[in-house]
Amino acid sequence: MIGPLIRKEFLQIRRNAFLPRLIVLFPIIIMCVMPWVMQMEVKNIVVDVVDIDHTVASQRLIQRIAASNYFIFGGQRATYAEALKDIEKGKADIILEICDGRYLIAANAVNGTKGSLGSSYLSQIVAGSDEASYLEEKSWEGSVATLLLYNKHQNYKLFMIPALLAIVMMLMTGFMPTLNIVGEKEAGTIEQINVTPVAKWAFILAKLIPYWLIALFVISVCLLLAWLVYGITPAGHVGLIYLLAMLLAMFFSSLGLIISNYSDTMQQAILVMWFFVVCLLLLSGLFTPTRSMPDWAYATTYVNPMHYFIDGVRTVFIRGGGVVAVAHQLLALAAIGLVTGCWAVMSYRKNS
Amino acid sequence: MYAIEVKNVSKRYKTVQALDDVSFSANKGEVFGLIGPDGAGKTSMYRILCSLLLPDTGSAFVDGWDVVSQMREVRKRVGYMPGKFSLYQDLTVEENLMFFATLFGTTVDEGYDSIRAIYSQIERFKNRRAGALSGGMKQKLALSCALVHSPRVLFLDEPTTGVDPVSRKELWEMLLMLQERGITIMASTPYLDEVRCCGRVAFLDQGKIRGIGAPDEILEQFREVFMPGRPASVIPSLLPSPLSEGNSNLQDEGTNKPARNEAGRETTDPSRTGCMGDGSSVISVSHLVKAFGSFRAVDDISFTVQKGEIFGFLGANGAGKTTAMHILTGLSQPTSGTGKVVGYDIRTEYEQIKRHIGYMSQKFSLYEDLTVAENIHLFAGIYGMKKEEVERKMTELLRQLKFEEHKDDLVGCLPLGWKQKLAFSVSIFHEPGIVFLDEPTGGVDPATRHQFWELIYAAARRGITVFVTTHYMDEAEYCDRISIMVDGKIKAMGTPDELKKEYGQPDIDGVFTLLARQATRSSD
Numbered sequence: 001m002i003g004p005l006i007r008k009e010f011l012q013i014r015r016n017a018f019l020p021r022l023i024v025l026f027p028i029i030i031m032c033v034m035p036w037v038m039q040m041e042v043k044n045i046v047v048d049v050v051d052i053d054h055t056v057a058s059q060r061l062i063q064r065i066a067a068s069n070y071f072i073f074g075g076q077r078a079t080y081a082e083a084l085k086d087i088e089k090g091k092a093d094i095i096l097e098i099c100d101g102r103y104l105i106a107a108n109a110v111n112g113t114k115g116s117l118g119s120s121y122l123s124q125i126v127a128g129s130d131e132a133s134y135l136e137e138k139s140w141e142g143s144v145a146t147l148l149l150y151n152k153h154q155n156y157k158l159f160m161i162p163a164l165l166a167i168v169m170m171l172m173t174g175f176m177p178t179l180n181i182v183g184e185k186e187a188g189t190i191e192q193i194n195v196t197p198v199a200k201w202a203f204i205l206a207k208l209i210p211y212w213l214i215a216l217f218v219i220s221v222c223l224l225l226a227w228l229v230y231g232i233t234p235a236g237h238v239g240l241i242y243l244l245a246m247l248l249a250m251f252f253s254s255l256g257l258i259i260s261n262y263s264d265t266m267q268q269a270i271l272v273m274w275f276f277v278v279c280l281l282l283l284s285g286l287f288t289p290t291r292s293m294p295d296w297a298y299a300t301t302y303v304n305p306m307h308y309f310i311d312g313v314r315t316v317f318i319r320g321g322g323v324v325a326v327a328h329q330l331l332a333l334a335a336i337g338l339v340t341g342c343w344a345v346m347s348y349r350k351n352s
Numbered sequence: 353m354y355a356i357e358v359k360n361v362s363k364r365y366k367t368v369q370a371l372d373d374v375s376f377s378a379n380k381g382e383v384f385g386l387i388g389p390d391g392a393g394k395t396s397m398y399r400i401l402c403s404l405l406l407p408d409t410g411s412a413f414v415d416g417w418d419v420v421s422q423m424r425e426v427r428k429r430v431g432y433m434p435g436k437f438s439l440y441q442d443l444t445v446e447e448n449l450m451f452f453a454t455l456f457g458t459t460v461d462e463g464y465d466s467i468r469a470i471y472s473q474i475e476r477f478k479n480r481r482a483g484a485l486s487g488g489m490k491q492k493l494a495l496s497c498a499l500v501h502s503p504r505v506l507f508l509d510e511p512t513t514g515v516d517p518v519s520r521k522e523l524w525e526m527l528l529m530l531q532e533r534g535i536t537i538m539a540s541t542p543y544l545d546e547v548r549c550c551g552r553v554a555f556l557d558q559g560k561i562r563g564i565g566a567p568d569e570i571l572e573q574f575r576e577v578f579m580p581g582r583p584a585s586v587i588p589s590l591l592p593s594p595l596s597e598g599n600s601n602l603q604d605e606g607t608n609k610p611a612r613n614e615a616g617r618e619t620t621d622p623s624r625t626g627c628m629g630d631g632s633s634v635i636s637v638s639h640l641v642k643a644f645g646s647f648r649a650v651d652d653i654s655f656t657v658q659k660g661e662i663f664g665f666l667g668a669n670g671a672g673k674t675t676a677m678h679i680l681t682g683l684s685q686p687t688s689g690t691g692k693v694v695g696y697d698i699r700t701e702y703e704q705i706k707r708h709i710g711y712m713s714q715k716f717s718l719y720e721d722l723t724v725a726e727n728i729h730l731f732a733g734i735y736g737m738k739k740e741e742v743e744r745k746m747t748e749l750l751r752q753l754k755f756e757e758h759k760d761d762l763v764g765c766l767p768l769g770w771k772q773k774l775a776f777s778v779s780i781f782h783e784p785g786i787v788f789l790d791e792p793t794g795g796v797d798p799a800t801r802h803q804f805w806e807l808i809y810a811a812a813r814r815g816i817t818v819f820v821t822t823h824y825m826d827e828a829e830y831c832d833r834i835s836i837m838v839d840g841k842i843k844a845m846g847t848p849d850e851l852k853k854e855y856g857q858p859d860i861d862g863v864f865t866l867l868a869r870q871a872t873r874s875s876d
Contacts, residue, residue, distance in 0.1 A: 001733065001734060001736055003733060004729055004730045004732075004733025004734060005730070005733070005734070007726075007729075007730070008719065008722065008726070008730045011721075011722055011726055012719065012721050012722065015721040015722070015762070016721070187715070187716075187719075187720070188713055188714075188715025188716055188717060189717060189718070189719055191683065191711075191713040191715065191717065192711065192712075192713055192717040192718075192731075193734075194683055195681045195682065195683060195706055195709065195711040195713075195788075196706055196731070196734045196735065197703060197704075197706045197707040197734070197735065198734045350682075350683070350703075350706075351682055351683060351684060351685060351702055352683070352684045352685065
């Protein structure tokens with residue numbers, strides 16, 4: 001009974017003028033563009049210098065700032081007030097005032113990350129240029145050794161690619177099912193299906209399977225592109241990544257169908273899904289570490305499948321963790337997926 | 353000066369010639385009918401005249417203004433009611449009206465005189481949302497909205513599709529009233545009785561005007577299209593002619609009854625099979641109630657339908673027909689009451705019922721983005737039919753419908769009448785005991801309706817019971833037995849002849865109007 005239904009779903013996706021192109025183009029665009037854009041590193045900070053001392057040392061410092069990768073030398077200003085105007089106009093990000101051999105760093109902290117990272121980079125340079133503290137720094141450095149694990153070159157792309165996998169999976173397997181059942185409601189065909197003896201689980205499963213296969217395709221494209229474009233390959237077993245991804249797809253496609261079942265119009269369905277997607281994404285730890293969240297927000301991550309997926313996929317992809325390392329995440333994802341799957345079947349009503 | 357003047361207008365969409373050198377004109381204060389089969393180009397013509405669409409060649413004038421170069425003037429002077437409801441379902445009656453008044457730079461108070469006659473009928477519902485109105489009331493509101501700015505010319509594109517006969521009559525009475533006030537009206541309709549209300553009609557077919565003239569002339573000239581089968585008259589009408597000329601300008605059109613095998617009739621005529629035992633009843637319900645809050649959509653109905661019968665389930669818009677049908681097909685649960693369909697309990701065994709019934713919903717019920725063959729395979733597959741059997745039956749079916757060359761066409765591209773025939777064939781493809789048809793012929797042209805009823809008769813001959821709702825009273829005459837539902841209750845039931853005798857009316861239309869009008873009064 002389920003065969004013709006699955007066939008129908010595939011035919012409908014294929015007949016759609018837009019969906020097949022989206023399925024192919026979406027992962028390509030995300031993988032080829034986003035890793036370059038999603039950088040947490042702060043670069044190109046414009047520094048204005050107010051040099052009252054005019055010593056050789058201060059000149060050398062300015063040269064060092066201009067030579068740095070992180071900074072752009074914005075120019076010298078006569079007074080602090082003049083430099084502050086530059087900041088107000090948005091022409092400069094940081095002011096460095098040199099007066100009597102002492103330094104004042106004033107950073108525009110509207111963008112907190114940029115302000116704090118910029119001022120700390122700048123203090124390192126300043127500290128390095130100062131002869132006395134230079135020595136102090138040296139000895140300090142000698143006593144502390146830093147060892148970077150797993151992502152030795154602090155390659156931000158390596159960190160972001162698993163996160164992008166999560167985003168692609170979420171959007172592809174979440175939104176398409178959301179529009180599916182409610183679309184049949186609007187077209188009126190659902191009524192015809194409801195008077196047939198088709199079993200509820202068969203109807204829902206027939207709708208889920210195509211999205212799982214699409215998920216498989218999408219994840220393969222993403223992994224392939226990560227290797228071809230960035231030369232990045234998973235450190236752990238690829239099978240585990242697929243397993244995690246399929247469990248996530250199970251959750252999102254079920255969630256989509258649940259929303260679709262409860263909605264009367266496409267507009268309503270898509271907005272509700274949008275709400276869930278944004279919340280799940282921001283609470284998942286994809287951009288910000290979950291442990292720095294307030295306790296009540298951290299508590300939500302226990303039921304957030306995105307959190308388990310990102311945790312799990314980063315463990316496998318970057319650290320090379322095995323089944324044992326991600327067993328917790330796998331179990332949690334499977335449990336959440338199963339609950340939403342059952343819910344999707346139950347919320348579809350053939351009789352009211 | 354003509355109110356509407358069309359000169360050599362042509363319009364082409366990629367491969368389809370929608371309008372081909374069309375010329376006609378309508379006088380001021382005339383009711384001009386534009387009729388023709390589905391896809392003839394009527395809607396394109398309306399859109400050009402309302403300045404929504406540009407003609408490829410030719411020119412058109414409305415109230416003396418060119419629809420291309422002077423479209424601002426044209427838009428001030430026309431009222432347009434598109435085929436589908438043009439109202440905002442979430443706004444109330446009053447809000448809808450105010451919105452349209454504002455659009456045209458006027459107010460409801462200013463325009464009140466021009467809509468008084470129509471709007472006063474629905475004014476007591478002014479705080480109700482448009483989506484909650486019945487079909488007839490929606491049309492009255494849409495008409496009010498189209499009239500609020502006192503247009504000179506009114507364009508109505510199939511305004512009465514899906515509207516019950518009583519509301520249709522009321523709508524046309526209003527149109528004739530507007531005509532007296534000098535408003536020019538151009539309307540299209542699939543109902544032949546409405547065509548008769550027009551002063552002159554133009555028959556449009558495949559983008560060409562085939563004839564213009566008085567309604568009766570045109571209907572006579574193209575009787576093959578409008579009243580197919582009548583001269584050939586395979587079998588004389590089994591019922592006394594429902595026509596009695598001249599008692600009303602809105603009498604029901606007697607499309608000739610499709611041929612029906614006498615043998616088939618033998619087993620199905622309930623008057624002759626009255627002694628049949630309970631075992632042969634396909635539907636039997638008693639005291640069925642469906643309530644939504646305090647509103648009783650279906651209010652204590654009881655009836656039985658015998659095997660092989662064609663049962664017409666009539667009622668005005670909002671009388672509760674669709675709700676009752678949903679209960680019978682296992683789509684919804686009754687609030688109280690009991691019933692059996694094909695031997696299964698409607699309360700508990702609705703999934704078994706679904707195995708043995710066919711259903712064709714009011715909305716179009718096939719997948720438009722699948723081909724004809726794919727739709728058949730899908731539904732046959734759902735009922736668990738074997739592949740070889742499906743192939744064999746499909747070939748046979750497509751041959752019967754003369755659809756062979758359209759096997760791989762997308763259903764969405766077929767004309768409406770074909771879709772409906774196909775949807776019906778698909779709904780009985782698995783040989784159900786009974787098939788439920790919810791307004792299967794809404795908006796379908798007369799010729800196709802005739803073919804559709806031939807399919808229904810063929811199914812009945814094979815022993816499939818047919819349970820059908822319709823707003824076409826001529827179709828009601830084709831049924832073995834009918835029931836008329838008013839305000840959730842069954843007010844009358846019997847063979848068409850019995851009902852006509854009982855109520856002393858010449859035709860079912862008369863019976864229906866009598867009963868439905870009564871109800872309107874009591875429910876106010």
